[in-house]
Amino acid sequence: MNSTVSNDNNPSATLSFSDGSPSVTMPIYKGTIGPDVIDIRKLYGQSGKFTYDPGFLSTAACNSSITYIDGDIGKLLYRGYPIEQIAVNCDFLETCYLILHGELPNKSQRDDFVHRVTSHTMVHEQMSTFFRGFRRDSHPMAVLVAVVGAMSAFYADSSDVNDPQQRAISAIRLIAKLPTLVAMTYKYSIGQPFVYPSNDLSYSANFMRMMFSNPCEEYKSNDVLVRALDRILILHADHEQNASTSTVRLAGSSGANPFACIAAGVACLWGPAHGGANEAALNMLIDIQNNGGVEKIGEFIADVKNKNSGTKLMGFGHRVYKNYDPRAKLMRETCHEVLNELGLHDSPLFKLAMALEKIALEDEYFVKRQLYPNVDFYSGIVQSALGIPVPLFTAIFAMARTVGWIAQWNEMISDPEQKIGRPRQLFVGATERDVKPIAQR
Ligand code: ACO
Numbered sequence: 473m474n475s476t477v478s479n480d481n482n483p484s485a486t487l488s489f490s491d492g493s494p495s496v497t498m499p500i501y502k503g504t505i506g507p508d509v510i511d512i513r514k515l516y517g518q519s520g521k522f523t524y525d526p527g528f529l530s531t532a533a534c535n536s537s538i539t540y541i542d543g544d545i546g547k548l549l550y551r552g553y554p555i556e557q558i559a560v561n562c563d564f565l566e567t568c569y570l571i572l573h574g575e576l577p578n579k580s581q582r583d584d585f586v587h588r589v590t591s592h593t594m595v596h597e598q599m600s601t602f603f604r605g606f607r608r609d610s611h612p613m614a615v616l617v618a619v620v621g622a623m624s625a626f627y628a629d630s631s632d633v634n635d636p637q638q639r640a641i642s643a644i645r646l647i648a649k650l651p652t653l654v655a656m657t658y659k660y661s662i663g664q665p666f667v668y669p670s671n672d673l674s675y676s677a678n679f680m681r682m683m684f685s686n687p688c689e690e691y692k693s694n695d696v697l698v699r700a701l702d703r704i705l706i707l708h709a710d711h712e713q714n715a716s717t718s719t720v721r722l723a724g725s726s727g728a729n730p731f732a733c734i735a736a737g738v739a740c741l742w743g744p745a746h747g748g749a750n751e752a753a754l755n756m757l758i759d760i761q762n763n764g765g766v767e768k769i770g771e772f773i774a775d776v777k778n779k780n781s782g783t784k785l786m787g788f789g790h791r792v793y794k795n796y797d798p799r800a801k802l803m804r805e806t807c808h809e810v811l812n813e814l815g816l817h818d819s820p821l822f823k824l825a826m827a828l829e830k831i832a833l834e835d836e837y838f839v840k841r842q843l844y845p846n847v848d849f850y851s852g853i854v855q856s857a858l859g860i861p862v863p864l865f866t867a868i869f870a871m872a873r874t875v876g877w878i879a880q881w882n883e884m885i886s887d888p889e890q891k892i893g894r895p896r897q898l899f900v901g902a903t904e905r906d907v908k909p910i911a912q913r
Pocket of ligand 1 (some may be wrong): 744746747749776783784785786787788789790791792841843846847848
């Protein structure tokens with residue numbers, strides 16, 4: 473089989489087959505930026521053949537105008553704005569507005585949006601009894617998957633996916649309530665009472681207070697630390713069609729309600745190859761630290777390069793970035809700020825991370841495979857310095873990504889070309905056969 477691409481004004485690709493089947497011509501579309509795509513939707517109807525692309529290495533599963541990544545040069549744009557500019561000029565809620573609505577808010581739009589989010593921060597009181605069914609030592613993501621899914625049992629009045637008004641309310645509810653649910657998950661795990669949200673604080677300051685205040689001691693917020701958390705949230709807010717976002721889209725393509733779809737996204741994010749990597753990266757650093765520290769980096773790198781060891785350098789590598797992850801640069805900067813503020817700049821873990829990064833960036837194994845640090849390499853160190861316990865890291869990621877998930881979900885529902893997601897397969901199992909009576913099997 474081979475294909476040719478035409479050069480005319482209506483570009484197309486023609487696929488010819490070595491088995492003599494008639495060739496098929498398919499249109500090629502241009503995005504505003506990024507690679508062109510070949511529209512293969514009619515391929516099966518015209519040729520009786522599917523395409524094969526496990527892991528979606530060459531497949532655009534939708535069109536989207538939210539986030540753009542150029543992995544070769546390490547660029548990330550939210551609605552056209554570079555992440556480097558957003559990270560220094562906007563706070564998380566402005567970023568949410570941008571991702572949801574396509575434009576940065578002006579002052580009155582911003583105030584109105586902040587008001588709408590803060591007036592939805594509290595969760596239904598009955599949700600606190602729901603928490604009591606969990607073991608206190610449950611993994612926070614196990615609890616989060618369940619409580620986010622349970623939101624559909626509490627907020628059925630914003631579950632009609634065909635009503636744009638209800639979709640907008642569910643978006644606000646999810647963005648507003650995720651921090652409350654994540655903080656409740658933490659408080660439950662340590663046996664402390666839940667702390668109610670405080671609506672005169674910023675999104676991130678409120679979250680830190682719900683995490684670290686208790687009835688005997690009010691949390692004293694620190695601007696550097698609050699800004700660091702806000703930056704973590706901005707950097708994780710959306711990342712186009714990654715595994716969890718695609719999960720949300722696939723779940724939503726059946727018409728499932730938004731809370732159920734976001735719960736599906738939380739479940740997918742949990743995996744160590746995705747959102748679980750920040751937890752895995754910090755655990756890896758702690759492990760190396762406990763087993764000889766900087767001296768042992770050489771041994772560790774050799775282990776990573778040995779394919780039989782199953783060891784990966786967590787926080788390195790990315791399906792799309794074949795260059796330094798732009799979020800990792802910003803997170804590295806935040807890491808310095810936070811450790812300076814806390815007088816932890818000589819922290820052995822940070823020094824170890826810097827040494828490991830330097831060695832890996834020079835090592836032929838990583839250079840050849842274009843493996844660079846991703847955002848999770850540094851976000852774990854920052855979160856740890858903020859006092860966030862390691863098992864909660866992925867839940868913080870989920871809190872940040874909720875806006876991306878809901879914006880992508882909303883974009884999909886509003887797309888007139890939207891269809892239920894239904895991949896096909898290359899079947900390699902047994903062909904039809906007869907069931908034998910049990911005595912003959
Ligand atoms: N350590 C060592 N080797 C690696 C790593 C790593 N972290 N990542 C990739 N490789 C190797 C692979 O073994 C493979 O080698 P080979 O060509 O000799 O077989 C090659 O690099 C290509 O890697 P793939 O696994 O094919 O790349 P893929 O795009 O499928 O995987 C992934 C990307 C899952 C992120 C991978 O790099 C990884 O597991 N990294 C560690 C986990 C991590 O940090 N995940 C966070 C992603 S960012 C995020 O979710 C916010």
